[in-house]
Amino acid sequence: MVWTCVEEGWWIYWTKDVEYGAGRQEEKRRPQRRFMDVVKEDMQMVGVIKEDGRVRWRKKLPAEMISRNNFSVWNILKKCIGMELSKIAMPVVFNEPLSFLQRISEYMEHTHLIHKACSLSESTDRMQVVAAFAVSAVASQWERTGKPFNPLLGETYELTREDQGYRLISEQVSHHPPISAFHAESLKEEFKFHGSIYPKLKFWGKSVEAEPKGTMTLELLKHKEAYTWTNPMCCVHNIILGKLWIEQYGTVEIVNHRTGDKCVLNFKPCGMFGKELHKVEGHIQDKSKKKRRVIYGKWTECMYSVDTKVYEAYKKSEKKSGGEAKKLKQEQSCEAEEADEMPDVQETVTVIPGSALLWRITPRPAHSAQMYNFTSFAITLNELEPGMERLLAPTDCRLRPDIRAMEHGDIDLASSEKERLEEKQRAARRERSRDEEEWSTRWFQLGTNPHTGAEDWLYTGGYFDRNFTDCPNIY
Numbered sequence: 001m002v003w004t005c006v007e008e009g010w011w012i013y014w015t016k017d018v019e020y021g022a023g024r025q026e027e028k029r030r031p032q033r034r035f036m037d038v039v040k041e042d043m044q045m046v047g048v049i050k051e052d053g054r055v056r057w058r059k060k061l062p063a064e065m066i067s068r069n070n071f072s073v074w075n076i077l078k079k080c081i082g083m084e085l086s087k088i089a090m091p092v093v094f095n096e097p098l099s100f101l102q103r104i105s106e107y108m109e110h111t112h113l114i115h116k117a118c119s120l121s122e123s124t125d126r127m128q129v130v131a132a133f134a135v136s137a138v139a140s141q142w143e144r145t146g147k148p149f150n151p152l153l154g155e156t157y158e159l160t161r162e163d164q165g166y167r168l169i170s171e172q173v174s175h176h177p178p179i180s181a182f183h184a185e186s187l188k189e190e191f192k193f194h195g196s197i198y199p200k201l202k203f204w205g206k207s208v209e210a211e212p213k214g215t216m217t218l219e220l221l222k223h224k225e226a227y228t229w230t231n232p233m234c235c236v237h238n239i240i241l242g243k244l245w246i247e248q249y250g251t252v253e254i255v256n257h258r259t260g261d262k263c264v265l266n267f268k269p270c271g272m273f274g275k276e277l278h279k280v281e282g283h284i285q286d287k288s289k290k291k292r293r294v295i296y297g298k299w300t301e302c303m304y305s306v307d308t309k310v311y312e313a314y315k316k317s318e319k320k321s322g323g324e325a326k327k328l329k330q331e332q333s334c335e336a337e338e339a340d341e342m343p344d345v346q347e348t349v350t351v352i353p354g355s356a357l358l359w360r361i362t363p364r365p366a367h368s369a370q371m372y373n374f375t376s377f378a379i380t381l382n383e384l385e386p387g388m389e390r391l392l393a394p395t396d397c398r399l400r401p402d403i404r405a406m407e408h409g410d411i412d413l414a415s416s417e418k419e420r421l422e423e424k425q426r427a428a429r430r431e432r433s434r435d436e437e438e439w440s441t442r443w444f445q446l447g448t449n450p451h452t453g454a455e456d457w458l459y460t461g462g463y464f465d466r467n468f469t470d471c472p473n474i475y
Helices: 100-110 113-119 124-140 308-320 401-409 409-433
Strands: 003-007 011-020 024-029 096-100 147-151 156-161 168-173 179-186 193-204 206-212 217-221 225-229 233-237 246-256 262-267 279-285 291-298 302-307 356-360 442-446 455-458
Touching: 003 302, 011 100, 011 308, 096 217, 096 401, 100 124, 100 147, 100 156, 100 168, 100 179, 100 193, 113 193, 113 225, 124 217, 124 225, 124 246, 124 262, 124 279, 124 291, 168 442, 179 455, 193 455, 206 442, 291 308, 291 356, 401 409
Parallel strands: 096 147
Antiparallel strands: 003 011, 011 024, 156 168, 168 179, 179 193, 193 206, 193 217, 206 233, 217 225, 225 246, 233 246, 246 262, 262 279, 279 291, 291 302, 302 356, 442 455
């Protein structure tokens, strides 16, 4: 007698095979649980549904991080100074087991901030929470020194999190230049968050600089508001020698296109003595350029908001009591001449009396360093449960054999599969060129962002109807 798991429509039940001579009889037990309680109308399996009906996502990867001690990135990059790295083939050992499309989905880790912004009635209050979300979207990059896998042309990634009230679809819409488009939307039609990203990477001898070209657009549908911004620059130091470390720097301007309000955030470069490392400061101004609130904190830790007058009074008091007499000249660290050793973090955020906490980073799991410095959220992104592949588009990142092999610690298989997939992609490109065919995107098309007037890749809809018959065979 054997109990067998059977899926029938939306239900899972168990059958007991009882042998009677040459024949068989099935005895059905009562349904144990709805196949997708968590996602209801969308057939998307996320995590594992336990007996209490709650979803449990995995808390670690199948294997620990692959050691890079026996590999030299210098042998690969020494001829590439000043070049864009998107066209340079890197050994898989320098990757992390996620596609760049999955890395983009990490913008959604702190979606609760969008929900909070939707619930607020005052535009300045909404702007400061949107600003916190924009900072939180880059927080997962802290200590993430592995390179995500370059998506193949036509590759997709979907993510539905009913517990956080959204679903997301992304697609690699161009290979040269590499462009990734994404679209996330509230399951209750409260917001839309979308954009297209064209990351430009350059090697400067001791560091790799990443310029995240592309605009983020957040629409709060109830308030008929649209916010746009571009992410800050990112730099990975000590590529050749020493401990790798990351900094973000540059000015991020968030615009509310309905009210004319702006939030100007300055991600500060660390400077000569590291006093500004990780710091973010800025302000919210209305359309008449009057400052309404000051935003401050660290992108690796937390963000606060305080009244402008309170902030100015605090700074004057600080100066009188022996604060810094003058600011050190801020330098673009990627181009600085001094050593690239990571400065000690001088202090945590000093909270100004009267400040309101906007956001605090979610602590990483204790074993994060052995898991490519992933957050708890990132650890779940490539999870593939039995039967899930039937529900995904055949182009989904979770089905990529090279990423799957690396996640399981098989570097040789990951390398060979990566080479196979890249050659398959090149062969398909040659065939299209021979037949004079243009690549056709599946879920996004090039258009005009209605809020900025700039060219952008926009979601055309239809993915969640789950008609995948014309998806390309890229794996």
